[in-house]
Amino acid sequence: MPHPTVGTHGRLIAGLTGLLLAMGLPVLPGHAGMSAEELMVDPIEEGMTEEERQARREAIERERQAAEERRREREAAERAEREAREAELAARPYPVRLTERRCMECHDAGDFDREARTWPGWAFTVWRMRLAYGAELESGEWRVITDHLAETHGAPASKAAATWTLLALTPILIAALLWYLMRGRRQR
Known part of the structure; x- marks a missing residue:
């Protein structure tokens, strides 16, 4: 259960503080009353049902996969352009x-x-x-x-x-x- 005094901005700070705690870094003293579990809760998923959380995680994974596919396509296009330029140069006398x-x-x-x-x-x-x-x-x-x-x-x-x-x-x-x-x- 989240801390009762944490508002919208506080949730963001709590999420960042949880990240800092997970990395073993010191946190601001104002959040000393919150447990590690409370700090590591994703503030966006806080009011969601388990199905909504799962759908959100799947959407995030699809976007990550799409970004990875775009990166691979961009690298392939750059490689093809470089090979075409090298072939053009090699074809000259x-x-x-x-x-x-x-x-x-x-x-x-x-x-x-x-x-x-x-x-x-x-x-x-x-x-x-x-x-x-x-x-x-x-x-x-x-x-x-x-x-x-x-x-x-x-x-x-x-x-x-x-x-x-x-x-x-x-x-x-x-x-x-x-x-x-x-x-x-x-x-x-």
Whole structure:
């Protein structure tokens, strides 16, 4: 039987106090006159018949089960979405995946759009990233990445022609420089 001075708010406090007692925590001194059984009575079920209590408990259990089912459905939907995203990423061509895996750790896609380079320019850039910044590349990956970047972010034809011309002339310029330096030494 509940304590005679416990009203609606008091029932809530009594229920919380009962919970605290069940957990072994100290309670407020104002409820010292109530027994543990009185404190642990669910104030909502207090005036109910046994059938009403049972129906309420079943409704609570159904709601708990429905909430659990919603949680499982949400997790399944998130898992399906994640798997679909992974499958979409895996279906893309190897050079795209490799470039993203190796380069996107430090760079975003906009970096590549701002840098239109020829194949030698991208090769130099990839090797610079590898040597100067420690980019991890397996054997042969630099060529796949360079080919992909040159194809998707290549320089305009005029810049490409200038680069290839300079590359073709480089050995001739080096040879001419060496010849000039050697000729100067012989004349001394």
